[in-house]
Amino acid sequence: MASVTHNLAPPQLPPYIGGADGSDPLFTVVTLILILGFMGVVVLYFKLHSIPEHLAQKQNNTQTQLIMVLAVLALFTHNHLFWVAALVLALVRIPDFISPINSIANSLRSMIETASDAEAATEAPDIAKREQ
Numbered sequence: 198m199a200s201v202t203h204n205l206a207p208p209q210l211p212p213y214i215g216g217a218d219g220s221d222p223l224f225t226v227v228t229l230i231l232i233l234g235f236m237g238v239v240v241l242y243f244k245l246h247s248i249p250e251h252l253a254q255k256q257n258n259t260q261t262q263l264i265m266v267l268a269v270l271a272l273f274t275h276n277h278l279f280w281v282a283a284l285v286l287a288l289v290r291i292p293d294f295i296s297p298i299n300s301i302a303n304s305l306r307s308m309i310e311t312a313s314d315a316e317a318a319t320e321a322p323d324i325a326k327r328e329q
Contacts (some may be wrong), residue, residue, distance in 0.1 A: 246272045249283035259293060260286055 202210075213223040246268055253264040264283045271280035 249287040252287040
């Protein structure tokens with residue numbers, strides 16, 4: 198198929214317009230720019246959604262798993278309230294109430310075990326005297 202140019206076309210076409218071989222370099226460049234731009238926007242979107250997770254892991258928050266779940270929910274549902282909640286949970290340090298309570302419980306447990314061992318030690322000689 199021979200290349201036919203229009204009568205009103207200039208005799209020397211610019212190099213970015215397709216040549217006689219049917220190539221279109223301008224279309225190729227614009228397509229590559231659009232694909233790379235779209236990929237850049239997608240990467241930026243995923244990076245923004247992972248900000249609360251990175252903050253939670255960096256600070257060793259106790260609610261890290263909750264923050265991760267909220268970030269994933271925000272990613273899939275496009276509900277920004279989940280992402281804001283995850284970000285607030287990652288930034289606000291909630292006091293750890295569980296560790297002191299566990300420490301108190303362990304101390305009480307060891308005190309009870311020590312007291313029961315002392316009672317057993319005092320009862321053992323009494324039982325031995327009664328048997329004689």
